Amino acid sequence: xxxxxxxxxxxxxxxxxxxxxxxxxxxxxxxxxxxxxxxxxxxxxxxxxxxxxxxxxxxxxxxxxxxxxxxxxxxxxxxxxxxxxxxxxxxxxxxxxxxxxxxxxxxxxxxxxxxxxxxxxxxxxxxxxxxxxxxxxxxxxxxxxxxxxxxxxxxxxxxxxxxxxxxxxxxxxxxxxxxxxxxxxxxxxxxxxxxxxxxxxxxxxxxxxxxxxxxxxxxxxxxxxxxxxxxxxxxxxxxxxxxxxxxxxxxxxxxxxxxxxxxxxxxxxxxxxxxxxxxxxxxxxxxxxxxxxxxxxxxxxxxxxxxxxxxxxxxxxxxxxxxxxxxxxxxxxxxxxxxxxxxxxxxxxxxxxxxxxxxxxxxxxxxxxxxxxxxxxxxxxxxxxxxxxxxxxxxxxxxxxxxxxxxxxxxxxxxxxxxxxxxxxxxxxxxxxxxxxxxxxxxxxxxxxxxxxxxxxxxxxxxxxxxxxxxxxxxxxxxxxxxxxxxxxxxxxxxxxxxxxxxxxxxxxxxxxxxxxxxxxxxxxxxxxxxxxxxxxxxxxxxxxx
Amino acid sequence: xxxxxxxxxxxxxxxxxxxxxxxxxxxxxxxxxxxxxxxxxxxxxxxxxxxxxxxxxxxxxxxxxxxxxxxxxxxxxxxxxxxxxxxxxxxxxxxxxxxxxxxxxxxxxxxxxxxxxxxxxxxxxxxxxxxxxxxxxxxxxxxxxxxxxxxxxxxxxxxxxxxxxxxxxxxxxxxxxxxxxxxxxxxxxxxxxxxxxxxxxxxxxxxxxxxxxxxxxxxxxxxxxxxxxxxxxxxxxxxxxxxxxxxxxxxxxxxxxxxxxxxxxxxxxxxxxxxxxxxxxxxxxxxxxxxxxxxxxxxxxxxxxxxxxxxxxxxxxxxxxxxxxxxxxxxxxxxxxxxxxxxxxxxxxxxxxxxxxxxxxxxxxxxxxxxxxxxxxxxxxxx
Numbered sequence: 001x002x003x004x005x006x007x008x009x010x011x012x013x014x015x016x017x018x019x020x021x022x023x024x025x026x027x028x029x030x031x032x033x034x035x036x037x038x039x040x041x042x043x044x045x046x047x048x049x050x051x052x053x054x055x056x057x058x059x060x061x062x063x064x065x066x067x068x069x070x071x072x073x074x075x076x077x078x079x080x081x082x083x084x085x086x087x088x089x090x091x092x093x094x095x096x097x098x099x100x101x102x103x104x105x106x107x108x109x110x111x112x113x114x115x116x117x118x119x120x121x122x123x124x125x126x127x128x129x130x131x132x133x134x135x136x137x138x139x140x141x142x143x144x145x146x147x148x149x150x151x152x153x154x155x156x157x158x159x160x161x162x163x164x165x166x167x168x169x170x171x172x173x174x175x176x177x178x179x180x181x182x183x184x185x186x187x188x189x190x191x192x193x194x195x196x197x198x199x200x201x202x203x204x205x206x207x208x209x210x211x212x213x214x215x216x217x218x219x220x221x222x223x224x225x226x227x228x229x230x231x232x233x234x235x236x237x238x239x240x241x242x243x244x245x246x247x248x249x250x251x252x253x254x255x256x257x258x259x260x261x262x263x264x265x266x267x268x269x270x271x272x273x274x275x276x277x278x279x280x281x282x283x284x285x286x287x288x289x290x291x292x293x294x295x296x297x298x299x300x301x302x303x304x305x306x307x308x309x310x311x312x313x314x315x316x317x318x319x320x321x322x323x324x325x326x327x328x329x330x331x332x333x334x335x336x337x338x339x340x341x342x343x344x345x346x347x348x349x350x351x352x353x354x355x356x357x358x359x360x361x362x363x364x365x366x367x368x369x370x371x372x373x374x375x376x377x378x379x380x381x382x383x384x385x386x387x388x389x390x391x392x393x394x395x396x397x398x399x400x401x402x403x404x405x406x407x408x409x410x411x412x413x414x415x416x417x418x419x420x421x422x423x424x425x426x427x428x429x430x431x432x433x434x435x436x437x438x439x440x441x442x443x444x445x446x447x448x449x450x451x452x453x454x455x456x457x458x459x460x461x462x463x464x465x466x467x468x469x470x471x472x473x474x475x476x477x478x479x480x481x482x483x484x485x486x487x488x489x490x491x492x493x494x495x496x497x498x499x500x501x502x503x504x505x506x507x508x509x510x511x512x513x514x515x516x517x518x519x520x521x522x523x524x525x526x527x528x529x530x531x532x533x534x535x536x537x538x539x540x541x542x543x544x545x546x
Numbered sequence: 547x548x549x550x551x552x553x554x555x556x557x558x559x560x561x562x563x564x565x566x567x568x569x570x571x572x573x574x575x576x577x578x579x580x581x582x583x584x585x586x587x588x589x590x591x592x593x594x595x596x597x598x599x600x601x602x603x604x605x606x607x608x609x610x611x612x613x614x615x616x617x618x619x620x621x622x623x624x625x626x627x628x629x630x631x632x633x634x635x636x637x638x639x640x641x642x643x644x645x646x647x648x649x650x651x652x653x654x655x656x657x658x659x660x661x662x663x664x665x666x667x668x669x670x671x672x673x674x675x676x677x678x679x680x681x682x683x684x685x686x687x688x689x690x691x692x693x694x695x696x697x698x699x700x701x702x703x704x705x706x707x708x709x710x711x712x713x714x715x716x717x718x719x720x721x722x723x724x725x726x727x728x729x730x731x732x733x734x735x736x737x738x739x740x741x742x743x744x745x746x747x748x749x750x751x752x753x754x755x756x757x758x759x760x761x762x763x764x765x766x767x768x769x770x771x772x773x774x775x776x777x778x779x780x781x782x783x784x785x786x787x788x789x790x791x792x793x794x795x796x797x798x799x800x801x802x803x804x805x806x807x808x809x810x811x812x813x814x815x816x817x818x819x820x821x822x823x824x825x826x827x828x829x830x831x832x833x834x835x836x837x838x839x840x841x842x843x844x845x846x847x848x849x850x851x852x853x854x855x856x857x858x859x860x861x862x863x864x865x866x867x868x869x870x871x872x873x874x875x876x877x878x879x880x881x882x883x884x885x886x887x888x889x890x891x892x893x894x895x896x897x898x899x900x901x902x903x904x905x906x907x908x909x910x911x912x913x914x915x916x917x918x919x920x921x922x923x924x925x926x927x928x929x
Contacts, residue, residue: 240685447636453623454630455650455701465649469640 066144071151098487109302124320158192164273206390218292353425383434440474552580560609584752631704854907
């Protein structure tokens, strides 16, 4: 059984990556002429390819720094200070984590784009400013905006796990506030910072929505891959895919070296230091106002998205603020079967992928942790692998592997069928459900399964009646995250969708292209509402583990 | 009360290793139908592995396992007819008390009418009638243990396995639970194998005890025999308290008793001891003696006492029913071999605290069974 599950995972996760790498060398596939390194030589000699690689790297580094610059102070502000409305504000500031990247990107476009709400507002008050939200800085801005949440959440978690007694000990030894910050608090935050850095850097490396919408001629590896594929340069797309996968792997290995593990964090015992109370009424009012303004700024793009969804087509021309608001776009969206279809597609494909990811996750976790050994470790590695690899890479890998009919080598024509997108979603869901289910399974006493067996229960009954009910919070948490992510997926969808399976994200992109901004915004809001609903429902049922 | 039928259990030359570590090295054991059998031994001696092999959670490397004369080593746990009470109880936290007890009955396809009746019967047996709807988290440790017992007994297993059944309870509750547990198990008449590292638990629950050391059975005997007639120096020192003195066999006397010289050449003491057949005159031996088999006399009270080993009282402990004295023997330079400095004995004096101190003499008490001797340096029965 472990070998069967492992074989399935290797076929689904590892094999497509091997196929794409092999085809990059001209081995296998319809255009096999290798082995040859010609495409790689071409990659290394073309400036646009090198540029894309280099840009991917520095955009990721700067995005991480920018996200840290916003997220870390915010984390300190909300974790170490008692300001009015701290709980609600703290939760609002974390909200962008639950929203699909594409929604954030188009919300930014509507607010800060060259004909966005901000530019129009400034022009109305007589400031003749114009700008174009495009290129590297636009990407960086969107990245910082959408990824500061990782640093914010990790900082808060890291601070809340620290022992207040360590700070008091430093105070009693005569340390100043800055000495305490730099020599006690920050060193102990290193594991949290390493975790946030890893997550932000890897997310940025695989980011597609922001470079695709705002990049223009500024290409990073993910957009370069899709462009090569669209231009029919399949071999080059495979080379780029292989190089991006290697870059991701290399970065992961490098970044894990800076992670000190849990040693520093686990030294913490006792309770975190008490939050600092602001002394004067004026300071409290100022802090609360500042906090609300900050939350407002951070949530403004999404508010703009909602506003844009209420603007009927062709009613907003030169005014600073839309003159007419109504529900026409929603009416359009809900009344036409053709317009509603992407929403239904996204829902069923995300649900199917999530369900399958739960089944595979539970099977893999149970086999891996109960049997151990080589297949056990390999199972866990296969479940985690898609986390380290950008979505574009998997999309291309699946497109390459599943466009050839050669069942004897495990290749089937799935591209262009109903099955390819749910399968791609499944691959990307595996690490999300897997991490949560593995963690849940590790906490489950193996004696419970033995007790069921000694009472006469077979493996299936034990899983259904004992393991699954006890794993429920972990399953729900992982599944919730997977479902929300897949509901808003853009990066794999754009490579693998067909007209019949087009999801919401693709419909948003098409609507934007034909200037149906109201409809695009309405889809965005729909996605936002579905994600938020799923987030709240799941967070509630998973006991706040999401 | 419908009773579970007791079945015999046989381990026949069972071997088991984990990686390169041999855990069981050819263990053979017979447990009689309806018997309560305790497996006792230190950590890592293999007792839990024996239980897990019997339950089917581990597979043996070699040998046979029989329940009611039927080979079970190839059967999965679900088909062995074995009920197990886990050390952690392993109760299903998402099910109620009644659902936990009913689990094994439903799995085996018990009739709809039968299940509630059997659940009620089992809960009555463990004195938890009326607790059916409770959640597991709402129960005390002792109650959880009783639910786990009811759950294990409900499907009428042929054999009941108890893995350190009392170790999760606080000491005050153990005594009471131990009596309860023995009463309940005897009431059902089921063959029971329990594993424990606590001698007291094994002695009070087990009708016979198998003492394991290093993957081998050192001795299988009733508790009294194990205590009074240990088969090896390991058994003597593991079960109960025991002091070990070096000695040399002088002669084998009438009735097989051994005359053993203890102490020094200049002031020798000759004790009458019991020992195995392989020990001859002139052999160096270890003399194992229980605290209650010795008596002590303060020299200041009997300055002329000539018989007995001389020593210095180091510690007195009063436990209520007896006083325990740790006596460091003061041997002349030719006594006790190399370990002369570290030889001390423990002596128990029944009754109120005697308040002895200082120099004393120690000798065998007349009424108690004589000390046992084993070949010098031996540990287990097989060594």
